[in-house]
Amino acid sequence: MFLGRVAGTVWSTVKWPQAQGVKLLLVRPYRLGDLPPGAVAAAGAAASEPTDDLVVCADTLDAGVGDDVIVAFGHAARVAVSEKLPPGSKPMVPIDAAVVAVVDKVEIPR
Amino acid sequence: MIRGTVIGQVWGTRKARGLDGQTLLLVAARDADGKPTGRVVVASDTLDARAGEDVTVAFGSGARNVLRPGPENRDLLCDAAIAAIVEGAG
Numbered sequence: 001m002f003l004g005r006v007a008g009t010v011w012s013t014v015k016w017p018q019a020q021g022v023k024l025l026l027v028r029p030y031r032l033g034d035l036p037p038g039a040v041a042a043a044g045a046a047a048s049e050p051t052d053d054l055v056v057c058a059d060t061l062d063a064g065v066g067d068d069v070i071v072a073f074g075h076a077a078r079v080a081v082s083e084k085l086p087p088g089s090k091p092m093v094p095i096d097a098a099v100v101a102v103v104d105k106v107e108i109p110r
Numbered sequence: 111m112i113r114g115t116v117i118g119q120v121w122g123t124r125k126a127r128g129l130d131g132q133t134l135l136l137v138a139a140r141d142a143d144g145k146p147t148g149r150v151v152v153a154s155d156t157l158d159a160r161a162g163e164d165v166t167v168a169f170g171s172g173a174r175n176v177l178r179p180g181p182e183n184r185d186l187l188c189d190a191a192i193a194a195i196v197e198g199a200g
Contacts, residue, residue, distance in 0.1 A: 001190050003120060003136060031148045032138050035117070039150075040160050042117040043138035051181035061124050070122060070134065070152050071178035074170055076189035080126040100129055100187060101122035106136070108118035109161045 038108040068103035128187025155169040164196035
């Protein structure tokens with residue numbers, strides 16, 4: 001999983017039918033240098049800061065642009081999305097990243 | 111797996127049901143020289159790791175095996191988990 005900020009949305013009409021109705025967001029992962037100064041202190045040193053790619057994520061929690069979110073990858077992402085499907089459905093949606101929480105609080109010791 | 115340092119904790123009330131009860135820590139990844147790479151991951155914690163401690167983080171089915179070892183754990187919502195608290199590395 002990673003912590004990121006929602007930067008935008010993506011939509012499409014041509015897609016696999018299993019992906020019908022799944023909202024897609026663009027999320028920018030936080031790097032060490034984007035976090036409060038205590039984060040670099042806890043890690044012991046600053047890092048060179050290349051920019052990460054934006055990640056396209058399925059969203060079932062109605063996150064909006066500017067929200068901080070936690071994103072899970074792989075099977076965990078499909079488990080999160082399948083919570084919204086009928087009980088017993090297998091997580092066969094063609095996605096590999098999903099918003100699993102909208103962040104209220106990040107605590108980094110000073 | 112990766113090696114990293116715990117730098118904090120993160121909370122959300124609006125979340126997938128599968129995350130209920132999980133403690134989520136922020137871990138700054140380290141490279142071969144022990145320097146932070148800049149990448150920060152969110153990992154589920156069952157070992158009571160504290161900020162500043164070095165840990166290893168397992169991903170994928172390895173992470174699910176930290177939360178509940180065995181073949182019947184594909185219902186778990188977990189793709190990263192703290193697998194060990196590191197005492198030394200050479």
